[in-house]
Amino acid sequence: MIAGLEEITDGTIAINGRVVNDLPASKRELSMVFQSYALYPHMTVRKNLAFGLQNLKMDRAEIERRVDEAARILQIEPLLHRKPRQLSGGQKQRVAIGRSIVREPQLFLFDEPLSNLDAELRVQMRVELASLYERLKTTMIYVTHDQVEAMTLATRIVVLRAGRIEQVGTPEELYTKPANLFVAGFIGSPKINMFDATVTGTGADRKLNLGDFGTYPLPPELAEGHERMTVCVRPEAIKLDSGSVQAEGRVRLVEYLGSETIVHVDLPSGTPLIFQTHQMEKHRVGEVVRVGYDPADQHLFDADGQRLMLGETLVA
Template identity: 70%
Template sequence: MAGLSIRNLAKRYGAVSVIEGLDLDIHDGEFLVLVGPSGCGKSTLLRMIAGLEEISDGTLSIDGQIVNDVPAARRDLSMVFQSYALYPHMTVRKNLAFGLQNLKMPRAEVQRRVDDAARALQIEPLLDRKPRQLSGGQKQRVAIGRAIVREPKLFLFDEPLSNLDAELRVQMRVELAALYNRLKATMIYVTHDQVEAMTLASRIVVLRGGKIEQVGTPHELYTRPANLFVAGFIGSPKINMLPVNLDLAAGRIHSADFGAFRTIALPDKGSTATICVRPEAVKLGAGDVSAQGKVRLVEYLGSESLVYVDLPSGETLLFHGAGLDSHKPGEDVTVGLNFADMHVFDCDGQRVDAALEQAA
């Protein structure tokens, strides 16, 4: 197991800066997920940790040792690639053994580790097949097997489930969680899928444009997003965002649809702000503030439904909950929001907390 410490890390390709001044501590034995839209630098960061990309600036330490110039092979880590990167001309058994043979490990030990990994991943019947004879899910298992036979102190995953179909992705997600619980090794996992991030992570790092937007547990990110980007990125269906005007002198917020009101938190600058409310927190009927709207669309998902309501200003509000499917498009409804469910963001998109909470 290993803890990582990243200080002022930068990656530049010529004049193009991908990552700049990044600081991050990764605790021993945690499952850390790097999440963000494409091009946010999450894969680059992972590849720098792996030793596949040079570090332009700053330091990367594993267990207190600066490893900037330590080659990938001597960082004692394994990596699972999005493409699986299985050697196509080798059988599954040879794929699993290849890395161990590099280490000049005794044959019996190689055999034992390969057998153990195959048993744990239930790929024993596949050991003598070549990768092209495997399904996507089986390839993924072999790729994970190749990572665990080396018994490294650090596992890196680069979008390992992206090439799988939806059903298999859910299944492998569960298996990865089980693997983590069994090994309790430090794992760093890159994905653009926020559901994977939420379900697997001990902590999530949200990246955008090579910068960290927020680091926290899935619960922290969901309940207290640090800025508009994180609020919009984490959570499915997506959070509702209402642009509002600020009356700083009166300490009130003006919404075109919900009128003027005071919230628990109020920005101290600018003339505009954004109020965010999770779809499951929107009320049908009166709330602390209410507005009239018209149902545009109802999406029935079985146990629950999504209801899109057009507000007079042209904004759309999304509800998410059970028993909403009796609503019909064109229907007039009253919608309500409660202050406690509101996330308030100032004109720069930064979260504003209640004075009381900030003091605490």
């Protein structure tokens, strides 16, 4: 829709303050990198890069200059005479990005550009994209399912689910103040821990009952309403043998990652819990451990999965 390949049903789209609802794709001064690269198989790399510019009836020397410049930035100069089928995945990706750079657009659209690359190349291209952005300073809209890409590359993230916006914010905001359960569960790896809780008592006496973790007082802002809620705690906020709220559990799985260890624990009620530790102590499967956290680290969500604001504001 932003690119003008599909009709919009409602609202307006503006690029640099110019409403582009009725402009065809080519007049919107944007360029797009496709998931499948969509290079023209019958053209050489040079022609692939130059094709859009030729359609703009641009001066031949100017086309040459821009193509060479893009090839230099992306280090694909030796490949200019090749056809796309003679390129590796990463090279095709560069050419696809090159094709979008030469147009010097107002806006880049990236549609999951790295999802067809292998893990190593993906990390490398991610770094290159980040430096490309530093260099060009052109707005990029980047679609991805990979939260690492989202968190590392973005200045602002829009989390979408089934076409609806769940939250807009900086990577930090999304991580520290997820607006709802979906965002909380989506951002962060390993996944955030979620515990169902009920509320007992009334007024200032209200308490949160978490089963395995026992009961403890609710923050004073939540004096009424919300009989049921979900408590979420990040794996790194869970500590061994400390924290004001504690529970015992049996270790089910230990994932040793070198710099950190991810431990999966089953609580007595059967609720799974994950915690992350950088300490070198060894955990064995079947071992009983005592885990805990501080209520300051918890995120509370109401029965509808919306974040319960406790004196904080969300930038939307």
